[in-house]
Amino acid sequence: MNPTVTARTLAVPGARLHYEVRGDGPLVALIxxxxxxxxxxxxxxxxSADHTVLTADPRGINRSSVDDPDADSTPELRAADxxxxxxxxDAGPATVFGSSGGAGTALALVQxxxxxVRAVIAHEPPLGELLDDRDQVRANTADMIATHLAGDATGAWRKFLAQANIFLPEPVFQQMFGGEREPRQFADERFWFAHELLPSTCWQPDLAALRAVASRVAIGVGEESAGQFCDRTSNALAAALGIEPTAFPGGHIGFVDDPAAFDTRLREVLSASFPAPWGAWDSTATPSE
Incomplete structure (x- = not known):
């Protein structure tokens, strides 16, 4: 049985955010x-079986419009949103699960x-500045952005996947990135390459501030992500915070590929790592505020 989903818009400085709410209980944000x-x-x-769940389109993406389409989307700005x-x-504090650029958003929020914030699970944050080869990463990122803005979207995605160390068979690559895009999809891609990718990958978290709240932070890494860019950055961040990375099913988008397995693991992690008052995560438990 599908839960009731309430979709609304919230005006914030410089943007109108599309957000959705489902379920009832302690607040969880998936970002x-x-x-x-x-x-x-x-x-x-x-x-949502036992939690209030918040999801949203980040500013400039899909249904969340921005006043200035040429303004960058930074982790700090998205955290403020x-x-x-x-x-x-009025349902916080929240447990925040952020993935990829959303992991940067979650970390910037808890800073x-x-x-x-009750707890943050930063799943595969792409923080290239934590790597020893950060200069090369920054140069490669600037190159893929320039490639996309020059009109070669397919070439930009090839460069992106090469840096991410993600291999896709050619038929899969063509299905995902070849041919014509829907107008909304192309607009979102262009905004991401032009105004979100570099600010997200070059963002430098305040490690001292994060260490101060490290008991409320987990760094998630996909079990199938070994050797990939976000595996490297996630492990670098965990080491800098003095905590062990936490394994999750699948790869970079494991929550999309197998949401049931991801739900089970997420509940396990939160029950083990973040005891009360961070929420009732046993699916058989009575939801509590």
């Missing part, structure tokens, strides 16, 4: 960048607004 709310819907449906959403719902 991506550039992934939008639709990518998290299957996982959100499962979690998320803080306003949590305040607007700036720790009072709004």
């Amino acid at each position: 991506g960048a550039p992934m939008n709310a639709d990518s998290f819907a299957p996982l959100a449906d499962l979690l 998320l803080a306003r959403l949590i305040t607007h719902l 700036a607004h720790p009072e709004q």
Whole structure:
């Protein structure tokens, strides 16, 4: 049985955010960048059995419009958006699961607004500045952005996957990135390459601030992500914070590929790592505020 989904829009400085809420109980936010709310819907449906689940389109992506389409989307800016959403719902503090660029959003949120956060699971944050080869990563990222802005979207994606160390068989690559894009999909891709990719990968977290709240932070890594860019960055961040990385099913988008397995693992991690008052994560337990 599918849960009821309430979709609304919240005006924030410089943007109008599309967000969705389902379920009842302690608040969980599932956040991506550039992934939008639709990518998290299957996982959100499962979690909503005993939690209030917030999903949203990040500013400039899909249904979240921006006043200035040439302004960058930074982790700090997206964290401020998320803080306003949590305040607007009046259901916090929240457990925040952020993936990829959304992991940067979640980390920036707990740095700036720790009072709004019960726990953060930063799943594969792409923080290239933590790597020894950061200069090369930055140069490669600038090159793939320039390639996309010059009109070669397919070439840009090839360069992106090469740096990510993700191999796709050619038929799969062509299916995903070849040919014509839907106008909305192309607009989202262009915004991400032009205004979100570099600010997200070059963002430098405040490690001292994160160490101060490390008991509330887990760094997630996909079991199938070994050797990939985000495996390297996630392990670098975990080492810098003095914590062990936490394994999750699948790869970079394991929550999309197998939401049921991901739901089970997420509940296990939160029950083991973040005891009360961080929420009732046993699916057989009575939801508590």
